Structures are given as C-alpha cells and as structure tokens.
Amino acid sequence: xxxxxxxxxxVVFAIFVALARNWAPPDVLFISGVALLALKGVISxxxxxxxxxxAGMLTVAVLFVVAEGLKETGVLDYIGQQVLGKANTQxxxxxxxxxxxxxxxxxxxxxxxxxxxxxxxxDWCRRHRVSPSKLLIPLSxxxxxxxxxxxxxxSTNLVVHGLLLQHGMEGMSMFExxxxxxxxxxxxxxxxxxxxNRLLPxxxxxxxxxxxxxxxxxxxxxxxxxxRLIGKNVADAGLxxxxxxxxxxxxxxxxxxxxxxxxxxxKANDRLVFTGVVSSVVELQKVTGLVPVADPTYESSPxxxxxxxxxxxxxxxxxxxxxxxxxxxxxxxVYGAAVVAVHRGGSRVQQKVGDIRxxxxxxxxxxxxxxxxxxxxxxxxxxxxxxxxxxxPVRHHRAWIALVLFLILIVLxxxxxxxxxxxxxxxxxxxxxxxxxxxxDARRSIELQVLVTIAAAxxxxxxxxxxxxxxxxxxxxVDITDWLGWGxxxxxxxxxxxxxxxxxxxxxxxxxxxxxPVCLKIADKCSIMEGATVDPRPFLxxxxxxxxxxxxxxxxxxxxxxxxxxxxxxFTDFIKVGLPLxxxxxxxxxxxxxxxxxx
Numbered sequence: 001x002x003x004x005x006x007x008x009x010x011v012v013f014a015i016f017v018a019l020a021r022n023w024a025p026p027d028v029l030f031i032s033g034v035a036l037l038a039l040k041g042v043i044s045x046x047x048x049x050x051x052x053x054x055a056g057m058l059t060v061a062v063l064f065v066v067a068e069g070l071k072e073t074g075v076l077d078y079i080g081q082q083v084l085g086k087a088n089t090q091x092x093x094x095x096x097x098x099x100x101x102x103x104x105x106x107x108x109x110x111x112x113x114x115x116x117x118x119x120x121x122x123d124w125c126r127r128h129r130v131s132p133s134k135l136l137i138p139l140s141x142x143x144x145x146x147x148x149x150x151x152x153x154x155s156t157n158l159v160v161h162g163l164l165l166q167h168g169m170e171g172m173s174m175f176e177x178x179x180x181x182x183x184x185x186x187x188x189x190x191x192x193x194x195x196x197n198r199l200l201p202x203x204x205x206x207x208x209x210x211x212x213x214x215x216x217x218x219x220x221x222x223x224x225x226x227x228r229l230i231g232k233n234v235a236d237a238g239l240x241x242x243x244x245x246x247x248x249x250x251x252x253x254x255x256x257x258x259x260x261x262x263x264x265x266x267k268a269n270d271r272l273v274f275t276g277v278v279s280s281v282v283e284l285q286k287v288t289g290l291v292p293v294a295d296p297t298y299e300s301s302p303x304x305x306x307x308x309x310x311x312x313x314x315x316x317x318x319x320x321x322x323x324x325x326x327x328x329x330x331x332x333x334v335y336g337a338a339v340v341a342v343h344r345g346g347s348r349v350q351q352k353v354g355d356i357r358x359x360x361x362x363x364x365x366x367x368x369x370x371x372x373x374x375x376x377x378x379x380x381x382x383x384x385x386x387x388x389x390x391x392x393p394v395r396h397h398r399a400w401i402a403l404v405l406f407l408i409l410i411v412l413x414x415x416x417x418x419x420x421x422x423x424x425x426x427x428x429x430x431x432x433x434x435x436x437x438x439x440x441d442a443r444r445s446i447e448l449q450v451l452v453t454i455a456a457a458x459x460x461x462x463x464x465x466x467x468x469x470x471x472x473x474x475x476x477x478v479d480i481t482d483w484l485g486w487g488x489x490x491x492x493x494x495x496x497x498x499x500x501x502x503x504x505x506x507x508x509x510x511x512x513x514x515x516x517p518v519c520l521k522i523a524d525k526c527s528i529m530e531g532a533t534v535d536p537r538p539f540l541x542x543x544x545x546x547x548x549x550x551x552x553x554x555x556x557x558x559x560x561x562x563x564x565x566x567x568x569x570x571f572t573d574f575i576k577v578g579l580p581l582x583x584x585x586x587x588x589x590x591x592x593x594x595x596x597x598x599x
Contacts, residue, residue, distance in 0.1 A: 003202040004042045005469040027452035034459035038139050043463045049460025054162045054498045055421045060155040061451050062424040067108045068445035070430030073395045073402040090130050094165035098189045105146030106153045107328040114143050114559040123158030135201040136567035138192050140559040145188040148181035148548050159512045160544045176413045179596040191581050203412035218291050219281050220353045223270045227289025231353050235262040245276030281341050288396050292340045308386040311368045317360040319381040327354040337368040465517035473518050488526045493590045495539050497547035504553045512547040519543050538597040
C-alpha cells in the first residue's frame with residue numbers, strides 16, 4: 001500500500017479509538033477526520049463533503065420529520081397503549097411488544113419508536129411490579145431487528161442504498177433486505193421469549209424507585225360523550241393501578257361510587273376523581289374526551305390546545321386568591337389560565353376540586369398561554385411558577401391525516417413511482433402543511449449529529465477507496481480465507497464479523513459508509529480467487545445486516561444507550577444477553593444471504 005493508504009488507515013484507526021474511548025462526539029471526530037484527509041490531498045474537498053448531498057443521508061433527515069408527525073398526533077402512543085395495556089405477565093408483555101415494535105420500526109426510524117414506547121413499558125412495569133430491566137433491553141433489540149426488515153427501517157439501510165446508487169449500482173427495493181431481516185426478527189423474538197427472562201437482570205432497586213412517593217394532585221375529570229372509555233370497565237380502560245395515580249371515586253349524577261371496583265363500567269358524563277403525580281395527571285389529558293372539570297375555562301379542543309402550555313404555580317401568603325374557590329377565582333380572565341388539578345401538602349382535600357378554597361402553599365396545575373411563566377414569574381400572587389416539561393398537547397384531530405400521509409409514503413416507496421427521497425420530502429411537507437406538527441417541531445426533530453456523522457463518513461469511505469486502503473484490507477481478508485481454503489462464503493462470514501465488531505464500538509452508519517468500499521474490493525479479490533466474477537451485493541447486504549444489528553454493547557446503537565440508564569443496566573448485561581443472539585444471527589445471515597443473493 002502507498003503512503004496515502006497508510007495515512008488513511010491511521011486516520012480511521014484514530015477515529016475508532018477516539019470513539020471507543022469517548023474522547024469526542026462522533027460528528028466532531030468524523031468531520032475532523034475527513035477535513036484532515038482533504039488537507040493531506042488524499043481526496044478533494046468535493047469528495048470529502050459530497051456526503052452532505054447524498055440521497056440516503058437526506059432521506060434519513062426527512063424521515064425524522066415523518067416520525068415526529070406520527071408522534072405529535074398520538075398515533076404511535078394510542079397503538080402502544082392499546083396493545084401493551086392488556087398484557088398481564090412479563091412474557092405476555094414481551095409478545096405484545098414484539099407484535100407492535102417489529103412492524104413499527106420496520107417503517108419508522110428506531111429512535112423515535114423506542115422513545116415513544118419506553119415510558120409505556122416503564123408504566124406497565126410499575127403497575128405490574130416488574131423491574132423495567134426485564135423489558136427495556138428487549139424493547140431496544142426488537143426495534144433494531146424490526147429495522148432490518150425494510151429499506152426505511154433504519155438509517156443504515158438508507159446509507160447503503162445511497163452508496164449503491166452513488167456507485168452506479170441498483171439500489172435496494174423496499175422489502176429486498178427483509179428476505180433476511182424477517183428471519184432475523186423471528187429468531188430474535190423466539191430467543192427473547194425462551195431465554196430473555198433467564199438472561200436479563202432483575203434490578204430490585206428500580207422497583208423501589210418506581211414506588212417512591214411524590215407530590216400528589218387531586219384532579220376531577222369529566223367523561224364526555226365521545227370518550228373512548230365509555231362502555232369499558234375500570235380495569236379494561238386501564239384506570240386500575242395506574243402508575244402514580246389512584247381513582248378515588250366516580251360521581252354519577254350525584255351518586256358517589258367509592259371505593260371503585262375494577263368491574264365498574266364507565267358511562268358518559270361520569271366525573272372521575274383521581275389523586276396522583278403530575279406526570280400521570282398529564283397523561284390523563286391525552287385521552288380524547290376526558291377533560292378536567294375543576295375550571296370550566298379549560299381548553300379541550302385539540303386544535304386550540306396546541307397553543308397552550310402546562311405550568312405549576314404555588315399560592316403565596318399574600319395572594320389575592322386566598323379564600324376564593326377555584327370556580328370563583330376566574331383564572332381565565334385574570335391570568336389567561338385554567339386550573340386542572342390542585343395539591344395541598346399534608347392531607348388529601350375532601351371537596352370537589354372546583355369548590356376548594358385556596359390556601360397559602362397550595363400548588364395548582366394550570367393550563368396556560370405560552371408566555372405564562374415569563375409573565376407571572378415575579379407575580380406576588382405566587383411563590384413559584386414553572387413549566388411542566390412532561391406535557392405536550394397531542395394533536396389528536398390530525399391523527400387520521402398523519403396516518404394517511406404515512407400510508408401514502410409506504411405505497412410510494414414500495415411501488416417506486418417516485419424516488420425514495422422525493423416521496424419522503426413530499427410526505428414530510430404534508431405533515432407540516434396539514435398541521436400534524438409545526439415547522440419548529442419539524443426542525444427540532446432532525447438529529448443533526450447523526451446526519452453530520454453519516455455525511456462525513458461518506459468522505460472517509462471515499463478516502464479508503466481512492467487511497468487504495470480498501471483494496472489492501474480486502475486483500476488481507478481474502479488471502480486469509482484462500483490460505484485456509486474456505487472460499488467465498490468464508491469471506492462473506494468474515495466480512496459480517498468485521499462489520500459487527502466495529503459497529504459495537506462506533507456508530508453503525510459510519511461503519512456502513514467506511515466499509516462499503518472494502519466490500520467492493522473483497523468481491524474483486526474473490527473474483528480473482530474463484531476465477532469468475534463475484535457479485536459484490538451479497539457482501540454489501542452482509543455489511544448492512546451486521547451494521548444494523550448492534551446488540552452486544554450499549555454504545556453501539558442509540559436505542560441501547562436510551563434504555564441503558566432507565567433500565568439500570570451494567571455494560572456486561574448487554575454482552576450476556578446480546579452475544580448469544582449475535583452469534584445466532586451471524587449464522588442465519590451467513591446461510592441465507594448466498595441463497596437470496598448468489599455470488
């Protein structure tokens with residue numbers, strides 16, 4: 001190899017070491033590395049930064065917006081609550097998770113899918129006294145495996161797709177990779193169902209954290225005529241043993257039902273009285289047709305809720321509100337706010353929420369105008385005013401639009417009527433144009449660190465190819481298989497192994513972009529070894545599958561990092577659970593890839 005090749009390998013090695021030791025963020029390392037290679041003259045500036053116009057990278061960016069639209073309209077949340085809410089055992093919950101996470105992550109980026117379902121899983125664990133450590137690793141793994149089933153399932157697939165087009169080859173069709181991805185997912189489900197409970201840790205301390213006491217509010221909710229809870233009993237409606245929330249009584253036309261039995265059927269115009277923590281009170285308001293009745297000025301219209309915020313305010317000793325009932329205080333006229341719930345330390349308030357006479361120290365949960373905190377931060381009526389971070393208005397009235405747009409995206413990508421990137425851009429624009437999310441939310445949903453890393457990694461891949469480093473690495477790998485007498489299938493297996501080891505240490509998209517030219521050279525070397533042309537596509541499919549399936553470390557994939565803290569995991573937990581599954585999937589890929597993509 002020439003000096004440029006050795007210099008390129010040294011830069012790549014330095015980046016990998018820095019990533020493994022967490023010396024700097026991946027986007028900083030990759031953009032610095034590609035700039036250094038351009039400065040040395042290994043590649044031109046155009047080659048170094050051409051990744052920023054790559055179709056695969058841009059498609060990833062746009063799909064972040066599409067996923068956010070589904071999240072903002074409550075589509076995923078509703079599906080998750082419906083599916084997981086009926087599970088009674090850990091294995092049952094895992095089975096139901098597999099039924100929804102695999103198809104969801106097949107068509108959506110894995111990160112928002114895990115972000116959406118993680119609180120649902122934790123809430124289920126809290127209600128059923130199951131440690132979250134038993135279900136959060138499976139949640140991440142299921143999202144990873146589901147992402148291997150379609151072209152848009154994970155950004156790695158789109159990165160390889162973009163590189164295929166860039167090199168003049170045929171891109172991947174919507175379900176092409178699913179020929180191996182679907183068996184992958186099925187093997188993963190069976191493995192987790194059979195061995196997950198024994199291999200996954202049980203962190204008892206997490207159960208104690210889930211049961212800790214926190215400030216409790218009193219809330220009174222009206223069941224409107226269009227509420228989905230009507231006709232269901234308390235247990236089936238998911239109102240029994242809610243996390244941090246307790247249904248005290250039901251007021252049915254003046255008849256007080258208390259204690260509330262789990263088989264009590266909910267009827268229209270029932271008034272449900274709850275006591276619970278702020279996060280759970282906020283969750284109640286996401287149920288369409290269930291609205292607070294403490295203050296008649298509460299805004300229940302989903303369209304107008306989008307401009308409202310949720311705040312907590314503590315009544316001061318000099319407040320003019322002292323002695324007034326919530327109903328008479330006229331919060332809308334005075335403060336532009338409506339009272340949702342009230343907390344009074346030391347004892348549970350016995351009156352109806354609207355009849356409570358306010359005292360110093362009472363904490364109110366308020367639905368407010370956007371600038372309430374800034375306007376009343378120094379108001380003498382309150383000791384403290386703060387935003388409730390957990391609350392975001394869900395655009396339920398736009399859910400059907402988001403779902404239709406998403407189905408249109410799937411149809412366009414499947415049929416190939418328009419290019420993948422064009423279809424994704426049109427649907428993302430539709431999400432914003434039809435009010436499924438705001439332009440600001442769309443911008444915030446795009447993960448720039450991921451995109452910069454992908455784009456810069458394309459430049460690193462170009463340097464490996466241009467300098468001859470890719471050919472050198474490929475030659476060594478093929479020489480090993482030739483010396484051992486194992487042939488092309490062994491080269492495929494070693495390619496998968498090399499990619500899978502690297503993806504456990506650094507970002508999967510970077511591995512795909514960096515090793516893409518290496519796979520092309522491996523196919524060329526195998527052609528010489530076999531004395532006949534060897535198609536590079538099987539090696540590229542192996543690279544895609546290996547780079548997408550990071551199971552053995554928390555740092556290898558973002559969804560693993562997302563569950564690492566909430567699950568109370570240790571680094572070795574991922575090795576214990578992920579290593580056997582990784583070896584099984586390696587065998588599955590090595591056997592199936594030559595069948596569907598012959599050499």
